[in-house]
Amino acid sequence: MKRIPIISKKKIALAITLLFIMLFAYASITKVRDITYFQLQIGQSPLGSAVAGWVAWGIISIEWVTVALLIFQNTRQVGLFLSVMLMSLFTAYILLVLNFSDSIPCSCGGIISGMGWNVHIIFNCACIVFALIGLFLIEGKQTHRSKQ
């Protein structure tokens, strides 16, 4: 007897994609809304204030590129891969700054800034796991399609 899955892999991958579209779109808009403060926070980080403007706009641009890649089905895999990279970088930055810097700026926006550091790290790790699951599901689907 063939088991019919209630939620297909395709739908799980889509749900993960939507989650990341919402996350990056929300995060980038909240940063743009208060760009001066965001640049200021980056200036206080070990990166220094000289590159703060460039880094701030760079992060926002990468987040929007990721959103664009996630919207289109053909580029969704690349978008999820970029999401994993971005979330890993953010997590690594938090861990590095927590351990090796005296001043710890949080450049997170909106409701995300209300999180404590531990919750933030757990949230980021959960996002990385979700992105990897999505990547695995999309990759599996494409491999299956190419075999056919």
Add this chain to the structure above:
Amino acid sequence: MKTKIFKFILPIFAMLLAVGFAFATDVKTVSQTAYYNHPVLGVQSVTIGDECKVQSGFNCEFNGYPLFKEMALVNQLRKINP
């Protein structure tokens, strides 16, 4: 048609929802001017967020220099969370 909705319209809708939500939530950033002593340039001012106050906790710094509430560099600014 249904496939098209799932493939393209739903992600667009999710993006617009997030953008709307980002505008709906208030940006409650209260900024203040803080001062630090630069070894070459002297006392410099910088705009910071509201997390730094005259209290006990972790030092607030800008480029490694401790921040103070006033130009006289008497009351050092600190924050509760590192």
